[in-house]
Amino acid sequence: MVPASREGKRKKAAFLLLPLAAALFFVTAACTLTSPGRPQWNDSSVPRSRWGTDPVFTPARASFGQALREFIGSRPTEVAQPFDFSHQIHLSKGATCTDCHTSVEQGPRATIPSVNTCMICHSQIATDRPLIQQMTAMAEKGVDFNWNRVYAYFPESHVRFEHAPHIRAKVECSTCHGNQAEQTVARRAVNMDMGFCVNCHKQKQASNDCLTCHY
Amino acid sequence: MDRRNFIKLTAITGTSAALTACGNPENQIIRFIPEDDLVQGVATWKPSICPLCNAGCGVIARVMEGDAEVFRNGQAGVVRMGLAKKLEGNPEDAISQGKLCARGQAAIQITYHPDRLDKPKKRSGERGSGQFVDITWEEAIKELTGKLNELAAANDHASLAFLAKPRRGRRLELIAQWLLSYGAKPPVTYELFSDEVLRRANASAFGSHQLGTVDLENARYVISFGADFLGTWNSAVAQSVAYGRMRQGHGNVRPKFVHVDARLTQTAANADEFVACKPGTEGLLALAIAALVDKTTASAADYAPDKVADKTGVPVAKIERLAREFAANGPAVAIIGGAPLAHTNGAFHAHAVNTLNRTAVNKSGGVLFIPQGAPVATRSLKEMIDTAPKVLLIDDVNPVYGSPSAWKVADALKRVPFIVSFGSFIDETSALADLILPDHSFLESWVDAAPESGSLKAAPSKFGPVMRPLYDTRSTPDLLLEVSRGLAKPLTGLPNTFEEYLNTERRGGTSVPPARAGASKEAPLPYADPVFDGDVSQYPYHFMPYASQGLYDGSLAHLPWLQEMPDPMTSGMWCSWVEINEKKARELGIEQGDLIEVTSTQGSVRAPAFLNPGISPEAVAMPVGQGHTNFTRYASNRGVNPISILAPTTIAETGTLAWSATRVKIARVGGPETDSLILFGGATRERPDWTHGRGDEH
Numbered sequence: 031m032v033p034a035s036r037e038g039k040r041k042k043a044a045f046l047l048l049p050l051a052a053a054l055f056f057v058t059a060a061c062t063l064t065s066p067g068r069p070q071w072n073d074s075s076v077p078r079s080r081w082g083t084d085p086v087f088t089p090a091r092a093s094f095g096q097a098l099r100e101f102i103g104s105r106p107t108e109v110a111q112p113f114d115f116s117h118q119i120h121l122s123k124g125a126t127c128t129d130c131h132t133s134v135e136q137g138p139r140a141t142i143p144s145v146n147t148c149m150i151c152h153s154q155i156a157t158d159r160p161l162i163q164q165m166t167a168m169a170e171k172g173v174d175f176n177w178n179r180v181y182a183y184f185p186e187s188h189v190r191f192e193h194a195p196h197i198r199a200k201v202e203c204s205t206c207h208g209n210q211a212e213q214t215v216a217r218r219a220v221n222m223d224m225g226f227c228v229n230c231h232k233q234k235q236a237s238n239d240c241l242t243c244h245y
Numbered sequence: 246m247d248r249r250n251f252i253k254l255t256a257i258t259g260t261s262a263a264l265t266a267c268g269n270p271e272n273q274i275i276r277f278i279p280e281d282d283l284v285q286g287v288a289t290w291k292p293s294i295c296p297l298c299n300a301g302c303g304v305i306a307r308v309m310e311g312d313a314e315v316f317r318n319g320q321a322g323v324v325r326m327g328l329a330k331k332l333e334g335n336p337e338d339a340i341s342q343g344k345l346c347a348r349g350q351a352a353i354q355i356t357y358h359p360d361r362l363d364k365p366k367k368r369s370g371e372r373g374s375g376q377f378v379d380i381t382w383e384e385a386i387k388e389l390t391g392k393l394n395e396l397a398a399a400n401d402h403a404s405l406a407f408l409a410k411p412r413r414g415r416r417l418e419l420i421a422q423w424l425l426s427y428g429a430k431p432p433v434t435y436e437l438f439s440d441e442v443l444r445r446a447n448a449s450a451f452g453s454h455q456l457g458t459v460d461l462e463n464a465r466y467v468i469s470f471g472a473d474f475l476g477t478w479n480s481a482v483a484q485s486v487a488y489g490r491m492r493q494g495h496g497n498v499r500p501k502f503v504h505v506d507a508r509l510t511q512t513a514a515n516a517d518e519f520v521a522c523k524p525g526t527e528g529l530l531a532l533a534i535a536a537l538v539d540k541t542t543a544s545a546a547d548y549a550p551d552k553v554a555d556k557t558g559v560p561v562a563k564i565e566r567l568a569r570e571f572a573a574n575g576p577a578v579a580i581i582g583g584a585p586l587a588h589t590n591g592a593f594h595a596h597a598v599n600t601l602n603r604t605a606v607n608k609s610g611g612v613l614f615i616p617q618g619a620p621v622a623t624r625s626l627k628e629m630i631d632t633a634p635k636v637l638l639i640d641d642v643n644p645v646y647g648s649p650s651a652w653k654v655a656d657a658l659k660r661v662p663f664i665v666s667f668g669s670f671i672d673e674t675s676a677l678a679d680l681i682l683p684d685h686s687f688l689e690s691w692v693d694a695a696p697e698s699g700s701l702k703a704a705p706s707k708f709g710p711v712m713r714p715l716y717d718t719r720s721t722p723d724l725l726l727e728v729s730r731g732l733a734k735p736l737t738g739l740p741n742t743f744e745e746y747l748n749t750e751r752r753g754g755t756s757v758p759p760a761r762a763g764a765s766k767e768a769p770l771p772y773a774d775p776v777f778d779g780d781v782s783q784y785p786y787h788f789m790p791y792a793s794q795g796l797y798d799g800s801l802a803h804l805p806w807l808q809e810m811p812d813p814m815t816s817g818m819w820c821s822w823v824e825i826n827e828k829k830a831r832e833l834g835i836e837q838g839d840l841i842e843v844t845s846t847q848g849s850v851r852a853p854a855f856l857n858p859g860i861s862p863e864a865v866a867m868p869v870g871q872g873h874t875n876f877t878r879y880a881s882n883r884g885v886n887p888i889s890i891l892a893p894t895t896i897a898e899t900g901t902l903a904w905s906a907t908r909v910k911i912a913r914v915g916g917p918e919t920d921s922l923i924l925f926g927g928a929t930r931e932r933p934d935w936t937h938g939r940g941d942e943h
């Protein structure tokens with residue numbers, strides 16, 4: 031039997047070690063891996079890249095926060111977007127998903143439409159609304175929306191998702207994206223962890239081979 | 246730590262993480278509307294041409310959508326566009342045949358290089374200070390047309406000079422036509438590792454002023470005199486493919502490959518037999534073999550094995566055996582390239598090998614000359630310097646780095662009143678320019694090539710852009726045409742665009758007559774001992790600068806993949822080194838990594854020693870490529886430039902630099918310095934016999 035006082039000390043040590051180990055992990059993750067001969071960027075006058083990130087591929091994250099969020103798997107349900115787009119309005123007016131997400135049937139990505147796609151209709155429709163006017167001004171300047179991603183896999187998951195085969199298998203968009211008719215900007219309606227994918231693949235008798243989804 | 250403290254700590258960490266995330270710069274980036282209509286996530290392959298050497302390999306680029314940092318309407322931002330992501334050899338191309346060398350693979354880094362110039366620049370500081378300010382294209386074009394108008398008004402058209410790479414293709418033709426239309430002299434071309442000596446020898450022996458294609462695939466016996474044909478010489482990809490077929494395609498017969506050199510190159514390491522030969526005597530060995538193979542060879546008696554054995558260092562018995570093998574294992578072919586051609590007697594060596602090849606011309610397993618348009622008339626760098634131009638346009642050539650310091654090219658350029666560079670990067674030469682008008686990268690523009698060798702039939706090619714331009718750059722040929730229209734007296738007879746020019750038939754210029762086989766019965770050039778700069782007693786070692794497998798002649802030192810690529814023989818990367826014979830070095834008390842000073846009559850450089858059993862004890866070698874003073878973050882102030890200490894000796898027949906004609910002395914000046922010799926691992930394991938079995942020295 032370990033004396034109570036020693037057990038307490040061990041617990042204390044474990045508590046101390048945990049944040050230390052976590053801190054060490056993040057510092058390592060944030061540091062760029064260097065090769066023996068690679069230039070050391072000591073000279074502050076040398077620009078790193080146009081956006082301040084390292085130009086060489088690195089497992090490091092752009093920020094400490096990003097590294098932390100990915101480590102603990104934290105993903106927000108609501109994602110702040112630069113524009114108050116409403117799926118609900120568009121679907122209620124009779125638009126369908128594929129009208130805007132054009133390549134969902136053709137390729138891996140559903141594609142978030144550019145302002146040009148919006149302007150196909152909105153050069154005529156609802157041109158008096160402030161939001162539409164704001165968007166028209168952007169289109170004239172050649173500037174697009176900088177949407178933030180709602181769904182995506184962390185690179186470490188090594189998942190390669192393709193939309194087109196799922197559409198061909200008649201999986202409804204709402205299965206993964208929830209009822210968009212109730213949403214303005216898209217929310218994370220479904221927690222797409224591996225269990226979610228595997229269950230559906232089982233039900234539909236689709237392959238559950240690792241290489242079907244992972245690379 | 247109790248639970249309360251732990252929770253506090255977690256809260257603090259979380260808050261700081263959230264705060265850091267607030268500063269994420271990505272949210273402030275301007276995003277432009279995509280210009281391409283792409284199915285996302287689906288790759289397409291588009292053809293182009295690798296621009297890195299004269300081989301003109303056809304490549305295919307994998308194009309997929311991606312977010313690119315671009316300049317549009319003078320604003321920086323991000324756009325989703327089709328981006329070239331990977332280069333491979335084009336299987337449809339007669340030169341590359343679906344393969345690509347390491348340099349070609351790295352060519353993609355030109356387009357995405359962080360130091361690539363993204364808009365026109367005007368010099369703001371002293372010449373050479375590297376200080377430039379951004380200007381608009383309108384201002385830049387106005388300034389250039391102004392200078393050209395001034396020359397024209399003074400009726401001084403000949404004071405315009407254009408310095409370009411000696412590429413076969415329609416880009417150089419258009420430049421020549423543009424200059425002709427303006428009234429200036431033909432373009433000036435310069436390259437360090439020039440094969441002009443061999444072209445001239447081919448013209449006199451076979452009537453073709455070009456490099457031949459060696460049909461390695463069908464040869465059964467190949468003897469190479471210094472040609473690094475699997476690495477850096479001529480069309481290395483095509484030659485490597487053919488070499489592979491030679492090795493595998495003859496059933497039970499194994500063709501033999503003999504390499505003659507003073508240093509074990511990558512190609513030499515592939516040879517069945519390595520023959521050590523004294524630098525500058527390779528042609529003697531070739532003529533001795535030719536004389537034994539065919540007794541009717543002119544001056545055969547002068548090149549009897551016993552007469553050349555001493556000079557070349559190759560024993561009589563070995564020469565006789567090589568000749569027997571050469572005669573018995575047809576088709577047999579000889580190749581010459583690289584260092585032997587860069588001696589003062591380079592023309593002799595080229596003629597000698599042509600004599601050995603005289604029955605192998607235009608035959609399967611021999612040397613073939615593909616039909617070619619007449620080459621563009623050009624002038625030499627020296628001629629340009631002597632004529633002191635007033636306006637100089639430079640298209641992607643860097644003679645300030647790539648010529649001996651004794652030529653004083655930088656000083657000559659500083660005397661030119663107005664210099665315009667079209668380079669995509671600031672290098673030692675474009676740093677002297679008054680205006681830099683950056684070209685598109687090759688993936689963003691129309692490209693063409695008319696390779697002079699590498700395939701068995703003519704393989705000219707032209708391709709459109711693979712992707713849209715990332716930055717505010719302009720295609721140089723199109724810019725020249727735009728400038729020509731804006732002159733006070735617009736130039737006539739020129740196309741509207743480079744695309745239009747490429748899509749019209751080549752005008753004028755007769756095709757080169759087909760090569761004559763067996764023409765070289767005439768007496769070979771008389772042998773003259775190579776002249777070396779530096780007295781042998783003071784400067785005991787032959788200096789052998791060689792084209793680096795990655796950085797080639799130094800023009801690729803800005804590509805980090807190539808810096809990171811270990812040299813195949815030494816495994817050196819990111820650095821310079823001096824190769825010294827292993828035993829010789831030990832005798833001199835030199836250990837691996839020791840700092841060595843290499844001194845010629847022209848100056849000295851310091852680099853770490855690499856103890857190499859694969860180099861003659863009488864020579865020291867250094868890879869060319871490092872030692873840039875101003876060439877992007879990856880190449881600047883890294884290693885030393887061996888070209889700088891070369892003697893300004895030229896080859897009489899061509900006026901090209903004799904880069905093998907320098908002698909040096911070496912001295913250990915210090916112990917190993919941290920990170921000065923960076924080796925990936927291993928070393929040269931093969932130990933060639935430098936004494937042909939005598940074992941009396943080293």
